[in-house]
Amino acid sequence: MFSRNYAAATGQKEERVKVPLALFGGSGNYASALYIAAVRTNSVDKVETELLDLVEAIKRSPTFAQFTRDHSVPAKTRVKAIQEIAGGAKFSEITKNFLVVLAENGRLRNIDSIAKRFGDLTMAYKGEVKAIVTTVIALPPEEEKELKETLQDIIGRGKKVKVEQKIDPSILGGLVVEFGQKVFDMSIKTRARQMERFLREPANLGNL
Template identity: 80%
Template sequence: MSWCKQRPPHFIIADIVVVLAANGRLRYIDSIAKKFAELTMANRGEVKAIVTSVIALPPEEEKELKETLQDLIGQGKKVKLEQKIDPNILGGLVLEFGQKVFDMSIKTRARQMERFLRDPTHIGSL
């Protein structure tokens, strides 16, 4: 890999694109780029967390959430928080980090309640 240190990064990227194109794999470039970003973050000790809400979190709530996540993942790693806006969740939050998803959205709670109310096994226990 000593050749990597001698060539500028944009030449290396161009070489990768040429190899992908030559092998009919150019359609995979998005997933390759995402995986490379994940590996780079992991190498730096960074953990990406995505929080989805109906509106952007106020700075103090974002800071508090980031601190809570930092406590969960422990020392030696750094949380990189990304916000997404999705009015379809109706309210609440959806938090994704690592392989975990915490769905605290109103949309999901409403679906759970609907399933509970439609399930006849729960009616007899009332």
């Protein structure tokens, strides 16, 4: 219902747009509605960039962040402020109208999760698959390239691997790869736990 209402509010033609991923929950519904409007106006990349710019601006400004979370701010004040911000940033009409809808409905506090869900949709739209690689230190360019090529061989042609690196000293060493719906945990921390469980198991003397 929200998708249809937002599409109508943007004045776009009622052409059928298929959402590449089924997203659930409030953030998923808002992201799907924005995706449909962006596809109809051929502005998916621009809208994604504008959303990410806004999320970064919120992270950099404690005052802005507080504004997006404050339920006591009247809807009219939220709308006026977000219109000025979007206008000053020269956001597209699609993004500007969408942010106004969020402001009216008190959903600006969810902009980060909405942007992430929208990113999932744009990746599917472009035929990309995200691989999140967690290591103790950043992978050297050559190792990242080799890992990316290996993952590309796994998914085959037709899709493109996009690697996102994360740093987590707690894994001690090795790496953890989250790829699609699978997780390949090759960290030293996990191997140490496996060894610990093995050593604690009672010996099976019956086979000796």
